[in-house]
Amino acid sequence: MTSTPILTVEDLRISFGAVNALNGLSLELEPGRALGLVGESGSGKSAAALSLLGLHRGTGAQVGGRILLHPRPTGAGEIAEPVDINTADDETLRRIRGRELAMIFQEPLTSLDPYHRVGDQIAGVHRLHFRSGPDEARARAAQALEQVGIDARSKYRAYPHEFSGGMRQRALIAMALVLEPRVLVADEPTTALDVTVQAQILQLLGRLREEIGLSLILISHDLAVVGGNVDDVLVLKSGDEVERGPVREVLTRPQHAYTKDLLNAIPRLDAELPTRIAASAEPLLKVTDLSVVFPSHRGSAATTAVDGVSLELLNGESLGVVGESGSGKSTLGRSIVRLQKPTSGRIEFAGRDLGSWRGKALRDHRRDLQLIFQDPASSLNPRRSIGDSIAEPLIVHGEKDRDRLRAAVDGMLERVGLDDSLYHRYPHQLSGGQRQRAAIARALILRPRLVVCDEPVSALDVTTQAQVVKLLRELREEFELTLVFIAHDLAVVRQVSDRIAVMNRGRIVELLPAAGLHEAQDPYTRALLSAVPELPVA
Amino acid sequence: MTAFLVRRLLAAAAVLLIVAAVVYGLFYLMPGDPASLACGKRCDAAELAQVRQTMGLNRPVYEQFWTFISSIFAGHAYDNGVGTVWCSAPCLGYSFQSDEPVTQLLTQALPVDVSLVAGAAVLWLSLGIGFGLFAAMRPNGLRDKATTFVGLAFGSVPIFILALLLLLLFCVWWQVLPFPTFVPFTQNVGQWAENLLLPWFAIALTFAGNYLRLTRAGVLEALGQDHIRTLRAYGYTERRIVARHAVRGALPTVATIAAMDIGGVLAGAVFTESMFGLPGLGKLMVDSASTIDLPVITGVTLLASFLIIVANTVADLLYAVLDPRVRIS
Amino acid sequence: MSRNNDAQPTLRARLWARPGGRVALILVGLIILIALLAPVLTALEGQDPNTYHDNLLNSATGGGPNAPFGGISAAHWLGIEPTTGRDVFARLVYGARISLLVAAGATLGQLLLGLLVGLAAGLGNRWADTLLSRFTDLVLSFPYLFFSIALLAIVPQSFPRPVLLCVILAGLYWAPTARIVRAETLVLREREFVAAARLYGASVWRVARKEILPGLAAPVVTFTALMVPSNMVAEAGLSFLGLGVQPPTPSWGQMLSTATTWFQTDPEYVLVPALTLLLCVLAFVALGEEIRRAVDPKGAGR
């Protein structure tokens, strides 16, 4: 391509006080091209993205270097001269934001104003930049919503909280689209989503590039996601560029060791399976015809979250549970540890009916059944230190001696690979991976026999994900754990589980050995398999 | 929504019944004899007994209570010793000390409090929200600290001191306003407002500080949220962001507290009324408490409770209306 | 980035580390100290709060102080009270005891009741919640002044007034705290760390104490810091209606209410308690604000 670049970034440096988030990034973006920005958590991707729109202003972050936005080739645009985002005055910046450069934020759940209707928010943006009348703005907003696959007729007047995560993500994209910007910066647009929705969104972005010649900067820690959707890729590590090039090039023939690590950490459906850990023959958990129905509530219809599920789990076995969002995985998991009361059916644990336990007896038995929550950040009390949180179960079960407590917690911290100096840290002072380890430590400190892991890795970047998966395997061996491993990522589940249950609409549609995933018969399972993003092969 | 209101109405009725019962209970524990107060300083035993009978005080408490409750719905005929007075429903009893049905006393007093709250609320909301926004524009700056300090200072002065200060300043020293008397709105709007200006300010200044804090905190919290960053990323001006979006985050709380404060003032602004000599519910309450005029005490208390309950219900509704994430149930 | 220190500093240390917190702590400490040291301070001045100084008053013109500026002198640091000649400084520092005692007692009562009812409603089953919430609404809809008047009249005078004031203020004002606590508890109990606690067998009581309470700290502390001064003002209001502590016991509210008539001729007499009250309010509000920031682990650096 010969066209002149839209965006030129020269020696971009960003630091937050003593922390250097980015140490001199340079890049050029041409119309219609897509650039992938990858790197593990904390490598400076979001910081860079925010700086492109000048969003670090007034936050105390120091931004150095130049970010030049070039005028539209036709000259019809609003800017005639190249503008340096870093030095532009507020008014110029205001006109550029959204109109020239639009951004989709990493956290779609909170990026919409909860007090205004989604449609109105999109229309408002249109009015702001085009000085359009209310009717025209409304029509354009509706059109943009339809474009991202949201039914404008029924959803225009909805509030953000009435949207699912995927819909909010798409609403944000619609907001960007309504302005027909030249560059879209999409910061992890799919992390929070399950594979099927993720695929939809990536498709949409691709279509837009073709249709309106949008340039795209796609940020992700997932090389597989980036793989099929960008032209060039740039790998960041701790604020430094380690490698860049055409995506196929980089992914198939990585030069830098770090890029190789990233690639290796990606769970693959075709990866070799680790050796099975032997399970004993006696059953530990027996679920018979379990159903959980959430009664209708405030106008919404009753939901059958789990619908007649039966399972048997041997002592020491690991069962993977997959299925798309809302298929009842968490509800099943919570029922097993009795956080959720089943509507009908029976759960036997070590030959005893779980439902018969009450009060004190129930509290005593609880130690055998633990759950590792989907989101480690919310399952650790933000106002208690990690150490206290891990010690708490022991205290509840009668341990009073401070020294012994401390020793136990330190031992456990060490076991999950955390330094015991972290004892007094609060959850927000840890990285995501560290938090997940802490949550695991708390679940294991009572030496449970069965642990349900509810999506323990979906919030983590690939490298951390790989570490946690490895840790779980080791712990299984060491503590003779029986594991229920819930995830929506088939590739991850496959690595941890002996058998895999595929759930759809509350039912187990297929139960396969991990090794036999490819032989899946159920059309739904096949659909899931095909939605997994794959790395391009050389 | 209707179900919510119906449920609230039933709950309110129950609450009012309990309040009335508690008032009756307290009344019988209270020292002092309303009959002997009504009878005068030098009243002999026979006379006292007569008075007691006329006032219905010789009947058992529960009977008196029942009469009270039933007359709310059915009205009641009171024998005032000379003839019978018919007190039609909703009859809240008959004050033997002022020889008037309580309902009439209440309807005379209520306009005062309605007038008080009408102006005061407008003032305190505009002062509080206005200065709250002003303070939030540059948090921790000089003007933020100054406005917050002034707001707090006014809020911490007992209202009777503030009222006095206002009287001295405006009526005695500068002589720009008349000493307040209550002129009904229907009689002369101009005089109504002129006379109530000082009471309005007295109430508003004590309250505004709280609204300032709430608005400021709400706006600052909202400004730290992600969706504000979205607005910035789409080119909104900072003023528009604060005035149209950030302030929305503070509104549910502000509106809720405002509804409750309005209920509180409606239910009787005792100090304001007594300092400015306004014949509202608060004054009626204090006066009737000192003469232990049970029917009036009960009537005022019930009306006050009712107003507070209404305000609380409005507060809940407002919260739900202003925060789309909250559903009324 | 996060600090790497081992032991977490205590709340006091964290407060102290913040300049605003230090000022607030010092102010509040000073106020408490003044109240505690009232006998010492008055001894230093050489006065006591109850001795009349009729010789210093101008009996012919209403009983105000003879000397200008409210009779401020080396012997009477803040002047003397009109019509009695009692020492204002002595009454102020002794009054601090009553005012603080009433405010602290009432606030504590409100806090305990509010926490108890709010937590029970927030953590209990639907029945308990409905019942307690209605009860809270009931108390909230009591016109408090009438009930104060009635209760203060009912309870015999032999019952110590400061305690009674605490009980009444606590008994009638806990509802807002309970409401806040309940609302916050309802939010917190849905959080996964509460589910986690139930999962390892913690009792409801322990969940309330260890998991919910720390989360309530920020909103409740901020709210409570405002309750202290508002209780002081409430005491002043009741004194104004003649319902506060009985003479000769001094309290700020009483000083304020008797001072109203002296606004023009002896402004100093009004200003002393009014400014003291203001200072107290500011100190407590600042303390509340600082505590709120300090208990919020994310706010530690802010």
Add this chain to the structure above:
Amino acid sequence: GGSSTTTGATSFNAASCTGGTLNVLDQSTEDTGLDPAVLYTSGGGAIPRLLFRTLTTRDTTAGAKGRTVVPDLATDTGEASENATVWTYHLKSGLKYANGEAITSADIKYGIERSFSSVLAGGPPYLRDWLVGGSTYQGPYGSDPDLASITTPNPTTIVFHLRKPEGDFPYLAAETQFAPVPKADDTGKNYNADPVSSGPYTIQSFTKGKELVLVRNTYWSRGTDSQRLACPDKIDISLGLSSTVIDQRLASSIGQDADAITTDTDVDTATLAKSASQPSLKARLTSGNFPDTTYLAFNTKAAPFDNQLVREAFSYAVDRTSLVNAQGGSQLATALTTYDPPSIGGAYHPYDYFPAGASGNAAKAKQLLAQAGYPDGLTVTLAYDSNGSSYDGPANAAALQQALAKAGITLKLDAIDDSNFDAVVTNTKTEPALSLFSWGADWPSGAPFLTPIFDGRDIVQGGGNFNLAQYSDPSVEAEIDKINQITDNSKAQAAWGDLDAQLGKLALTVPLYTVNDVVLHGSNVKNTYVDQWRGWYDISSVSVK
């Protein structure tokens, strides 16, 4: 006190004083309305006297002469029978109500009869006590409507038959109970909202707790009434104001407040202090007296006050200066060592048997206490009215506590709620050993001042007892009866004064002070004086022209 100030005398002319609107700023709410049977006034009150004419009334002149009784509806102050048990009055001619009808003696009788009805209770107790058959009569609404001891031989004559001699009857005849009430217009309890006026004004509108507006009674004329000038055309009375607001409004005297006056609010101590340096303000201050005494009341049936030495010790120990200061200084109160205050006129007989000096004689008190068997002092409880604004309120209690402490007496304070104070103290069953009490005369004579307090026959069991000492001595009672027969007022008063001096030696009470009323008026109000009967402005005399 004693002397009165008259301002604007130069410009005031009774002949041309009519016109304008007088504004009255009052604290009173008049919640109980204006029923002449229910009102408990002294000398006909301030506002009631504008609506109700009575058989006699007070002399509307400034100074001591204002304490004398003069005829009003009647032609004279009453013809007494030989021993003052039968009193006869004749009405003036041409007397009319505001509705144009003639006033008859039967109406006066009916008005008095009404006051016996229990539904119209509240007035003074004397009629019930003095009239033959009064103690059993139930008022005109019952089965036995007629009170035989009042006869009306013709429409202009009325005769009262008393069961015992009462030389003070003419004073009583000035109370509103002696106002005529036309039977046809009697609405019972509701009469209080719109009574038929016999005075110079009639009610235009009346909202209890808020406002009372009076306009001229066109049937009234100065020709039949020598005691009221009735200058303003209209009198607008604002009710239920706070004392601070009244004080400030009168002091600043702006706009309509220049034409304002008050009938129930003393000047603020602070305003008083300000007046010292502001002659223009001082010129608008008037002072006067209502004869009253605030005193320490001993229950002599209770230890330790059954011991006269202890009572004397208390008399020595009190510090009257601090009490006077607590009232707002020497302009507002005067220390008192006699039970009868000077303002009562002839019945005042100065004495000081237990000289405490200005600030108490602690040494003497200690000595007496030791003598009485309390060498180490003693602890007693003082009951007082907790309402801060009442005369016997908390400020006094605190001052007494300080003074008595010097004599080794520890005073524990028992504040009793205002609404309950009288009930507790005046009930012999619940009366405390020591209480702080005050007494005001229903009219300026020794009789209503001494009889209820020291007559043993007036000890009422179970409520309404004002003989707090519970003192009874047949010789004193005989003396009281003897004085009551004297119809020559000055002789009677002198005899009352002597009786007071005789009782004073027993230390049955410790008189503390008497209150002086210092009142402010708007700058435009003329002919203002405070009558020496009640201590308030005489509205019937003032003018705004």
